Amino acid sequence: MADRAVxxxxxxxxxxxxxxxxxxxxxxxxxxxHGTFTAVMGPSGSGKSTLLQCAAGLDRPTSGSVTVAGTELTGLSETRLTLLRRRHIGFVFQTFNLLPSLTAEQNVGLPLRLAGRRPPSALVREVLERVGLGGRRRHRPSELSGGQQQRVALARALITRPQVLFGDEPTGALDSATSREVLVLLRDMVSAEGLTLVMVTHDPVAASYADRVVFLVDGRLTGEVLGASAQDIAGRMAKLEATAC
Incomplete structure (x- = not known):
């Protein structure tokens, strides 16, 4: 179990x-x-987002077990689940969920403030530098592009130094060029810094940045591919969608 983040x-x-x-x-x-990038794919209604929510402790399974950072989530109180998420888990979603009245650095520091901690200025600057926004820390969301806003959301997820980062269509609202920039950033964080990343996506190009792609159909695993190209992943998805129809 030592090498398993989730x-x-x-x-x-x-x-x-x-x-x-x-x-x-x-x-x-x-x-x-630990230190791997997994994409989760499947036809609409296959259970992708439900898997992500259960794995991250946002939803409770009907049966079975989920273990994150060596702790089994089954039976934990809501308070203990919240503490575990704050300490070990980060989230990035398709919608950026930034507070419009706050600057980039204030949005990034928000998780620590919600946990009753004052965000160290040096740490906020560090994570903004990591996502390439060191010079934009005093800008509000309305003054940033969509890609920059997603980078702020990513920095906010990283401020607690999570063991696992969960992404639900994190590039779904971005154009192809900006999407690639964010995916390269995520890929580098996994390869260079040992981040564990689990990403739900419908996009074969986004999935091709992952080490592994796992496929769901009707709530069941139907296989996986390692180091596949976008073309191979798209072909696999086309077959699954034809089967599901």
Whole structure:
């Protein structure tokens, strides 16, 4: 278990009860190892976002177990789950979720303030430098491009020095050139700094930056590919979507 940042075992998530219930995840077992970049793909409704939310402790599975940073989440109180997320997990979403009235550096420091800590100025500057925005720290979101706003969101996720970063379509709202810049940045953080990254995406180009791509259909794992090109990933997805129809 020492090399596993996140471990899922027989993970099942059902919504509702009776004949109208929906099984979003159906017995998924999967490991995400330290210092790796994994993309999660599948047709619409395959359970990708549910897997991410359960793995990150944002949603509770119906059955099975989730272990993050050596701690099993099953049975933890909401307070302990919140503390674990603050200490070990970062999040980046398609929507930037920046507060418009705050500067970049104030947005970045927000997670520490919410945890009752004063953000060290040097640390805020450091993470903004890491995402290439050291000279923009006093700009508000309206003064930044979409790609720059996503970089601020990334810096905000990194301020707590998480062991695992979860991304839900983090480049989905960006144009192709800006998307590539963010993906290169994420790839470098995994390769050079040992960050563990799990990213849900529908984009084969984005997925091609990952070490591994795992595929879901109807809440079940249907295989994975390692070091695949965007073309190979797109072909695999086309077959899965044809099967799911």
């Amino acid at each position: 471990s899922l075992r027989q993970l099942t998530r059902r919504y509702g009860t009776g004949p109208g219930s929906v099984t979003a995840l159906d017995g998924v077992s999967l490991d995400f190892h």
